[in-house]
Amino acid sequence: xxxxxxxxxxxxxxxxxxxxxxxxxxxxxxxxxxxxxxxxxxxxxxxxxxxxxxxxxxxxxxxxxxxxxxxxxxxxxxxxxxxxxxxxxxxxxxxxxxxxxxxxxxxxxxxxxxxxxxxxxxxxxxxxxxxxxxxxxxxxxxxxxxxxxxxxxxxxxxxxxxxxxxxxxxxxxxxxxxxxxxxxxxxxxxxxxxxxxxxxxxxxxxxxxxxx
Amino acid sequence: xxxxxxxxxxxxxxxxxxxxxxxxxxxxxxxxxxxxxxxxxxxxxxxxxxxxxxxxxxxxxxxxxxxxxxxxxxxxxxxxxxxxxxxxxxxxxxxxxxxxxxxxxxxxxxxxxxxxxxxxxxxxxxxxxxxxxxxxxxxxxxxxxxxxxxxxxxxxxxxxxxxxxxxxxxxxxxxxxxxxxxxxxxxxxxxxxxxxxxxxxxxxxxxxxxxxxxxxxxxxxxxxxxxxxxxxxxxxxxxxxxxxxxxxxxxxxxxxxxxxxxxxxxxxxxxxxxxxxxxxxxxxxxxxxxxxxxxxxxxxxxxxxxxx
Numbered sequence: 247x248x249x250x251x252x253x254x255x256x257x258x259x260x261x262x263x264x265x266x267x268x269x270x271x272x273x274x275x276x277x278x279x280x281x282x283x284x285x286x287x288x289x290x291x292x293x294x295x296x297x298x299x300x301x302x303x304x305x306x307x308x309x310x311x312x313x314x315x316x317x318x319x320x321x322x323x324x325x326x327x328x329x330x331x332x333x334x335x336x337x338x339x340x341x342x343x344x345x346x347x348x349x350x351x352x353x354x355x356x357x358x359x360x361x362x363x364x365x366x367x368x369x370x371x372x373x374x375x376x377x378x379x380x381x382x383x384x385x386x387x388x389x390x391x392x393x394x395x396x397x398x399x400x401x402x403x404x405x406x407x408x409x410x411x412x413x414x415x416x417x418x419x420x421x422x423x424x425x426x427x428x429x430x431x432x433x434x435x436x437x438x439x440x441x442x443x444x445x446x447x448x449x450x451x452x453x454x455x456x457x458x
Numbered sequence: 459x460x461x462x463x464x465x466x467x468x469x470x471x472x473x474x475x476x477x478x479x480x481x482x483x484x485x486x487x488x489x490x491x492x493x494x495x496x497x498x499x500x501x502x503x504x505x506x507x508x509x510x511x512x513x514x515x516x517x518x519x520x521x522x523x524x525x526x527x528x529x530x531x532x533x534x535x536x537x538x539x540x541x542x543x544x545x546x547x548x549x550x551x552x553x554x555x556x557x558x559x560x561x562x563x564x565x566x567x568x569x570x571x572x573x574x575x576x577x578x579x580x581x582x583x584x585x586x587x588x589x590x591x592x593x594x595x596x597x598x599x600x601x602x603x604x605x606x607x608x609x610x611x612x613x614x615x616x617x618x619x620x621x622x623x624x625x626x627x628x629x630x631x632x633x634x635x636x637x638x639x640x641x642x643x644x645x646x647x648x649x650x651x652x653x654x655x656x657x658x659x660x661x662x663x664x665x666x667x668x669x670x671x672x673x674x675x676x677x678x679x680x681x682x683x684x685x686x687x688x689x690x691x692x693x694x695x696x697x698x699x700x701x702x703x704x705x706x707x708x709x710x711x712x713x714x715x716x717x718x719x720x721x722x723x724x725x726x727x728x729x730x731x732x733x734x735x736x737x738x739x740x741x742x743x744x745x746x747x748x749x750x751x752x753x754x755x756x757x758x759x760x761x762x763x764x765x766x
Contacts, residue, residue, distance in 0.1 A: 260472050264613030266483075267475030267606055299503075301659040311661045315564035323665030331741025338663065346501075348659070361667065369667055388670065388697075389740040433667055437739075441747045445671040452663040455568050458501065 300343035301350055301456035308341025308426050323450070325433055327385055333434035335379045335392030340454060341426040349418040350456040353411035354402065360446035361435070362408035368439045369448065373402040373414060377430035394430035407450065418457070468612055475609040493518030495577055497531055497541055498587035503560030503658070504529070504541065513586035514541070516577035521554035529579040532556065532571045541579065542567060565660040671749075672737045675701070678752035680765035681719065688757045688765050689721040695735035699746065705731040709754070728758035 302308035303318060310318045322336035342348050354371065356362065361369035377397030383389035401413050421427060433450070435443075488494070495516045502510035507529070516531055524530060524544060531541040545566055546557035553574055559566040592598055673695050681689030690703065700716045706729040713720065714736075722731075735749040757765040 260468070260613040263472040263476035264609045267472070267479040267609045299659050301661045303661050303663050314562075315660050317662035317664060320663050320665045323667075325665070325667045327670040328667060329670045329739040329742060330745045330747070331739055331743070336665075340661075344659075361669065387740065388742075391741070431665075433665070435667075435669060437742045438745055439669075439742075440745075443669055444747045445669060447666055447668040450665045450667060452665075454661040454663070455565060456659045456661075457568065458503075458658070 299346055299348055299456060299458050301348065301454055302341040302343045303454065304339050304341070305337050306339055306428070308339045308343065312343060317451075320431075323431060323433065327388075328433075328435040329388035330435055330439045331437035332383075332388060332390045333392040333432055334390055335381055335394055335430055335432045337379045338373075338429045338431050338452070339426050340421070340429070342421040342423055342456075345423055346458055347420060347422045348456040348458060349420045350454055351418045352414040352452050352454040354405075354407055354414065354450060354452050355409055355411045356407050357409075357449040357451070358446075359408050359448075361439075361443055361448050362406055363440065363443075364406065366438055366440045367406050367436045368443045369407055370434045370436055371402050371405045371407045371450070372432040372434070373400045374398065374430045374432070375400055376428060379430045392432050392434070394432050397430060400429070411453075414452070421456075471609060472613060475605070493577070495531070496590060497539075497577070497579070497582075498590055499541065503562045504543070505562045507543075507561045508541075508582045509584050511587045512582055512584045513590050514579045514582035516579045518575050519578045520575050521552060521573055522549070524554060524556070524576060524578065529582075530556065530558070531577040531579065532558070532573055540567065540571075546570075560658065563658045565658055567658060670747075672698075672735055672747050674749045675718075675733050675735055675752045678731075678733050678755065680755055680757065681721075683763040683765060684721075684723075685761065686725060686759050686763070687721050687723040688759050688763050689719065690731055690733070690755065690765075691719045692733045692752060694718050695737070695749065697737055698735040699738040700736050701733050702736060702748065703731065703733050704751070705729055705757075722757075722759065724759050726758075726760045728756070731755045731757060 300313060302311050304310045305320070305322060320336060320338065323334070323338075325334050328334075340350065340352075356369070372394065374394040374397040377394035380393040380395060382391050401416055405412055419427070495518070497514040497516055499508050499510055499512040499514070504512070508514060514529075514531075524547060526544050526547060528544050529541065530544055531539060533539040540558065542558035542560045542563075544556055545559045548555040548570070553572055555570045555572050556576065557566050557570045675695055676693040678690065678692045681691045683689070690705075692701070695701075700714050701718070703713050703715055703720050705711050705713070705722055706727070709730050709732060711729075715733075732751045732754040734751055736746050737749070738744065738746055755765055757763070
């Protein structure tokens, strides 16, 4: 039996190691597949962004709720002493204060069903996107009339709001960074609201949720 | 460079090259077998646990091994892969409905994810995602290709001046370059894509709606007493359409009065009386809201009537 010389052995070992280093190439190409765990966006050089997502709200400009979460009481939608037939319109603006585009939707609920009655409706809510807000009359005369003129209707049109959440849009809508969307929110106490709805208070809550 | 130093360099390069190559081979073959994945965090909604640019190693586990608090990566349908922490699990059979939330998010993701298995994060290191991303670039591949070519030349080149040696070396180099280029070509279409640790944000806008109250007549008094009669007077309520006077036993009888005074004439009788104001509104049509009851009076009508 022929024993390989030490020189031969060293050279063979060197060649084996060199061939093994070819595995590096395989490994590198594998990062592409091994780390390709998403089905959509192909990210090119420098894909990692520490972007921020910040949904903001406000009346005519989205200056409230900067940063994560929070709740805000709409001053123009704090409706006192609503009499049957009265309505009040107020602007509500949603903005993207973050650095990346987002999609959002909102739901609205009431804190109780005191102003909800399917047979004799009480509080009805209408939200129109991009409409002009108008209000006439005064509280003391029980003759306030709010209007949303123009714009595009939403899923909330003459909606008998109650404790079950109702969506604002049929699906999430997109909002580019720094962009805003304005809404006209019209709250109306139906003319036929029954006497049982006298001296009742309910809180409307719009819950916006945004995703990257 | 001395021969000894050159030899040491050669040996070191070959050994490191072989070691890394073997590691890559193992990773390429073993990782898919055990469901091991590398996750690059594209955004920072898992901060401060994992920041944007973090790299995580995950393993696919069945749904029943998942627990609240685990960081999992799910790839829901056509949507972007999401890696967030489990905050709620609803189990049904082998399926689980996962509620996920990013550590940096205040609210959970809007919709729960139905899964039969998920990639549980085993360990994670910040910043390494940038390295993985760089390694998967075609430039890195070319560089690696060049390195491998160098190593091959080092191992296969023949020593000393010999006829044909240059051509031999050239052939090996050509093969290596072709391998590198093919590798690069394969890698270019499959660049690193990343898991999105999607940010969410929520905002609640609240508004209170209160309805009006019809005022109660401020006073309700006994007026003049007569033979078999008693009179009640009350303070007017602004805007009242009319008033309802309750009288008789326990106030069981009513009469609608447009003014603010009313006499009850009867044979011997008595009872309790009070009044409520009824109001209609400019925009409410015939809808009538009534006030609460005024204070009450007890009375008796007879030859000598009494009211108090």
